[in-house]
Amino acid sequence: MGNFIASKEEEYSKWYLDIVQEAKLVDYSPVKGCMVIMPYGYAIWERIKGVLDEKFKETGHENAYFPLLIPYEFLEREKKHVEGFSPELAVVTTAGGEVLAEPLVLRPTSETIIWNMYSKWVKSYRDLPIKINQWANIIRWEKRTRPFLRTTEFLWQEGHTAHETEEEAESETLFILNLYKKFIEDYLAIPVFCGQKSEKERFAGAVATYTIEALMQDKKALQAGTSHYLGLNFAKAFDVRFQNKKGEMQHVFATSWGVSTRLIGALIMVHSDNKGLILPPKIAPIELIIIPIFKRDDEVNRRILEYATTIFEHLKREKFRVDIDKDIKNSPGFRFSSAELKGIPVRIEVGSNDILMGCVTIARRDKDKTSKYQVSVKELSSKLKDELESMQCDLFRRALEFRNLNTKEIMGVGAHSYATFKTYIDEHLGFVLSSWCGSEMCEESIKSDTKATIRCIPEDFKNRSLDNLTCIYCNTEAKYLVLFAKSY
Amino acid sequence: MGNFIASKEEEYSKWYLDIVQEAKLVDYSPVKGCMVIMPYGYAIWERIKGVLDEKFKETGHENAYFPLLIPYEFLEREKKHVEGFSPELAVVTTAGGEVLAEPLVLRPTSETIIWNMYSKWVKSYRDLPIKINQWANIIRWEKRTRPFLRTTEFLWQEGHTAHETEEEAESETLFILNLYKKFIEDYLAIPVFCGQKSEKERFAGAVATYTIEALMQDKKALQAGTSHYLGLNFAKAFDVRFQNKKGEMQHVFATSWGVSTRLIGALIMVHSDNKGLILPPKIAPIELIIIPIFKRDDEVNRRILEYATTIFEHLKREKFRVDIDKDIKNSPGFRFSSAELKGIPVRIEVGSNDILMGCVTIARRDKDKTSKYQVSVKELSSKLKDELESMQCDLFRRALEFRNLNTKEIMGVGAHSYATFKTYIDEHLGFVLSSWCGSEMCEESIKSDTKATIRCIPEDFKNRSLDNLTCIYCNTEAKYLVLFAKSY
DSSP states (O other): OGGGSOOTTTOHHHHHHHHHHHTTSEEEOSSTTOEEEOHHHHHHHHHHHHHHHHHHHHTTOEEOBOOSEEEHHHHHTSHHHHHHHGGGOEEEEEETTEEEEEEEEEOSSOHHHHHHHHHHHOOBGGGOOEEEEEEEEEEOOOSSOBTTTBOSEEEEEEEEEEESSHHHHHHHHHHHHHHHHHHHHHTSOOOOEEEEOOGGGSOTTOSEEEEEEEEOTTSOEEEEEEEEEEETHHHHHTTOEEEOTTSOEEEOEEEEEEEETHHHHHHHHHHOBTTBOOOOTTTOSOSEEEEEOOOSOHHHHHHHHHHHHHHHHHHHHTTOOEEEOOOOSSOHHHHHHHHHHTTOSEEEEEOHHHHHHTEEEEEETTSOGGGOEEEEGGGHHHHHHHHHHHHHHHHHHHHHHHHHHTEEEOOBOSTTHHHHHHHHHHHHOSEEEEEEOOOHHHHHHHHHHHSOEEEEEEGGGTTSOOTTOBOTTTOSBOOEEEEEEOBO | OGGGSOOTTTOHHHHHHHHHHHTTSEEEOSSTTOEEEOHHHHHHHHHHHHHHHHHHHHTTOEEOBOOSEEEHHHHHTSHHHHHHHGGGOEEEEEETTEEEEEEEEEOSSSHHHHHHHHHHHOSBGGGOOEEEEEEEEEEOOOSSOBTTTBOSEEEEEEEEEEESSHHHHHHHHHHHHHHHHHHHHHTSOOOOEEEEOOGGGSOTTOSEEEEEEEEOTTSOEEEEEEEEEEETHHHHHTTOEEEOTTSOEEEOEEEEEEEETHHHHHHHHHHOBTTBOOOOTTTOSOSEEEEEOOOSOHHHHHHHHHHHHHHHHHHHHTTOOEEEOOOOSSOHHHHHHHHHHTTOSEEEEEOHHHHHHTEEEEEETTSOGGGOEEEEGGGHHHHHHHHHHHHHHHHHHHHHHHHHHTEEEOOBOSTTHHHHHHHHHHHHOSEEEEEEOOOHHHHHHHHHHHSOEEEEEEGGGTTSOOTTOBOTTTOSBOOEEEEEEOBO
16 A cells, blocks of 8 residues: 555655545546546545535525536637636537537637626626626646646636626625635635735636635645636626616626535645545545454454444444455454555554453554554543544644745845745745836846746735845846745 | 416417526526526526535536537537437537637537546456536527527536446436436426436437436426437447456446436426416525515505514524515515516515514415414524425425326227327326326327327336226237427
8 A cells, every 4th residue: 555655755646646546546547647536535525515514505696507518709808818718728629420510619618608698697796796606617738737736627616797897896805715715724624815816817807816725735836716807898798787776777897716526635735644635634535544453353353343343333323434345364464554544644553452441542644653542431421522623733733834834935126036046946846935126027037047936925915014025037126025936 | 567478378389488587587688599697696606506516416426617609520529419419409600710730629528538538447346436527608509599509608517427337337227317307306306207218219329228217297298408428429438448357458437417407497497487486495596585565654665674684684694595675665565466477485474563563474476365374583593494394395296296297108908099099198298197008209200299298107107007908099919118209
């Protein structure tokens, strides 16, 4: 098991690919860039989906479903949108044995088809707001793909809301950004920086794009979710107008936002180790695995299995997501490795010694084997609750320490600052907080020079003074503090 | 409201289309034959999905996700499969700005891509059974479409299982058939006939197709779900072999099965009336709607709303799916009609008279207005539980009576039987239970003559004797009792 996985320190990229395959999260399909999400990988997605779906509904959003196929002409109606998505489109030209008069594209995102429908649905301010979410598959023809992180087909949710006023739409954009941040931090135990994207990195068709940026263990950043304020761009493109309270006709303000199966990639890359996956308890499809330690004696084994099964049933009743491993052929060591590979947060060993003591032995996935200990069956439930909670906190804290350790400030304060910046980005990677004049020229020069991009204008540092700071590249007056990083 | 809906008796087809639009279940999209499933329609689908998903998981099935795009060549590997699906395929020929070397089809069903993966996953009997389900969108290029019943894109679940033995695969096929039947009868309150399809009506690539057939209010039948025993057809096409317990290599036995958003069409057509939708309580997204009856007095209205809100909160805590209508502008009559249009099972009226008495007034969607009555707040919960349960039973019973009334036996017993059969099918429609020799010639002759097809060889009558019966068409010896009907 464990030895099929490359070392994270030596071959990070192979390590990642080994984990997704060995833990049976995905498999490669015969269609280039399209992954098969296997049952265990899909179970993680179902956990993510379940939690987010509930949060969306609690806050007044409804689910709906819009067509996969979009007339190409729809994309052309928003100039930047079509520019941004054209290179990635897959196009249906033939259907039902006939060449189509108008080609249909597979949705790369659904703003156009949805706003076409909103033009039918919105007539008066009484029809607003519309807050619709869709769970769907998306196709973007990517040149270089990697399971979960960038695939030709992926699963996501996309929210599309329509509002009377600019303020309301902007506040929805930030509300969702914050909902994402809280979810990713609380459930996935991944610390994130939030903030606006630079104009260059904006979603094609947005007025403002807000992003959530996480740091992987190879110190590259990953965009984990985005929330866009679309202004009137799509309302104008699809002529969506309504009669406002004053009786005047006006266009509708829009937002859109999404997270995808990419989150599973982030989850793997932030927490896992050379033994395999490590899943935060709150998102793990299986929180606990009971592993009876069988002997060479059938009668003893019968009793061990009976004892383990009683505990299993008890924990199920207590609403733990628990599994039991009844494999009698393989060694305990092999079975421990399998459970570790799958990232199950807590292992519960049941041996004959445990039975004698009225105990079980529990081991946490994120700690080494010397830390495992016996717990009496009586105390088991409450002890497990504690361990799962503290594991969740520990994983977040560890990731946060790593992120902070790898977030460096290198401000523009003179001509040689950029040299320091460049050397640091090249050698250390991570996030670099720096000062920028706001020009796309500097942004592009830095990118072509270092491969680092502006990840966002972080909210976290928005109260910091820019006094005396200059652009890290051109040395003119700084207008923004921004986070640079190499990224996925 | 109600008056936008055509009369079921006069214009059945328009009545159906009016309901799906007026109750905001679907809207037409700009892409021919593709529907937009609106929030209320999607909420019904989420209820169906939630219940079925739980039943699949309880019985050892796991969810996964396979690619939308399938190499055309895969379909060609199973001769009947490609013959059956070729006319309906949508084909991607261009992607990422380039013409594809090999065209990719949008999945019309996923047997081929899944069995291609199973060939990688199955090596030994220890890898079996595989019991995977997928929730996905499906594309079939249909010439004549109708919302929910037949659309170019629809949502469904498709189960694909792999087994060591023929017996196990056959038993899975029937297990799922029975699961579907129970679900459709218990939750959707739709009585169904189960049975095998004739060879002509079989799924393209199956050894045996089992179906579930329901009768709509226009006395046409609707296929509501299918479960296929695929034998070794796909294992052979994709060379899926395993080492069995004796150490020999053998092919894997397969099943596949699915139900789709078509079920929503059945739900509408079986229960609804000229006022709109009627939803069985167990599947209704909203079981109860509280409608405060406002007056022309603000202070009275404040108290009515407060009283109604207390009841609303109470019923929510009791886990009812309950909504409250705070609309103060429209008349109670208008608001009652809206709730009726949406098919909400029970309406709870709260007027000032109710408050004085410590009561509310409850009205069931499936009964006329003279049957509404007052209930004390104290007894409300238990009374509502009773009403919802008995409404569920009543709807099923009513549909069953209708179905039985419209299921006629006309057996082949002599030369003039077919004339009776034909007249009956033409004039009365409904199911006709008849005797058949088993030849495709007779089956096709009957179809071209009467437009009725063999819906299934029903399980319900399998113990009936065929003695002295002849084929209703050719008068030779009868081999099967079959149900004929005109259908969707």
